[in-house]
Amino acid sequence: MTGHPVTSFLEVDDLDPARLRALLDHAVAWKADPSRVPRVLAGRAAAALFQKPSARTRISVEVAVATLGGHPIYVREEEVGLDVRETVEDVARTMAGMCAVIAARVFEHATLDRMAAVVDVPIVNLLSDVAHPCQALADLLTIREHFGAVEGRRMAYIGDGNNVAASLAFGAALSGLELAIASPHGYELAGSIVDRARNLGGAVELADDPYDAVRDADVVYTDVWTSMGQEAERSQRVRAFEGWTVDGALMKAAPEHAVFLHCLPAHRGEEVAAEVIDGPQSLVWQQAANRMHAVRAVLVDLLSSGAE
Secondary structure, three states: OOOOOOOOEOOHHHOOHHHHHHHHHHHHHHHHOHHHOOOOOOOOEEEEEEOOOOHHHHHHHHHHHHHOOOEEEEEEHHHHOEOOOEOHHHHHHHHHOOOOEEEEEOOOHHHHHHHHHHOOOOEEEEEOOOOOHHHHHHHHHHHHHHHOOOOOOEEEEEOOOOHHHHHHHHHHHHHOOEEEEEOOOOOOOOHHHHHHHHHOOOOEEEEOOHHHHHOOOOEEEEOOOOOOOOHHHHHHHHHHOOOOOEOHHHHHHOOOOOEEEEOOOOOEOOOEOHHHHOOOOEOHHHHHHHHHHHHHHHHHHHHOOOOO
16 A cells, blocks of 8 residues: 555545555455455554444454454443543543554544544544444445446445445445435435535435336445434334335346345345345345455554555
């Protein structure tokens, strides 16, 4: 990789197209030949702070850190009590004094900004209320592996215009992926995100009919209707998203070669039918495994220069 100042990775648009391409290049190369993985964390530790639990995120970070020669430190919310027992800033300073990088899965994106403002080690966003950038990188990696390239392909995202959709919009803009987002009224991706993605050169379309969105799509993607922290809205959301399930009929409206992606966890019978997520067009388990390869490439990018 080319040298650049150590920064944080809080959203996909912290990258530029060349840097994103380099991340995917390295993820592919190191997945194919693990012996080439640079040991940039040898003798060092990485803090993984989780306000929200997650199977894929925790496993991907811990495996990535271990394969980079480092020691992952898993920290639960109740162990630090952000802004209750200690301020966010004090927790970040403590971690930075002993760890080479801080990766955090948080409720509010502002928590990550506050951390990044007071420490000189990289902060990696493992999920916030507005962004899920490591997931988007894993998604792009999966598309590249399956189709040979990301640029020129088309994705239809069906469902809530949430943090996953936002990071996908930025990832699409930087990689040349066309993106159509179809959401029920009131759950569209924020206009400011759409404008930002378009200003980055992205071909982002909004639709109010999932069948219109999947026409000509190479990839059909969905996420849960009710994310962690939105449990009080569940019954309202189930009503609003009625008819928005990615089922066999919707997949048949897409080209025959189309594949299905889901960031997981999935609720079969809600946002996706079992016949789809467990069917031959589904790449969700390859996508889930790619979370590790994506976050590992991010950590190397942030912690080294000139790694090959």
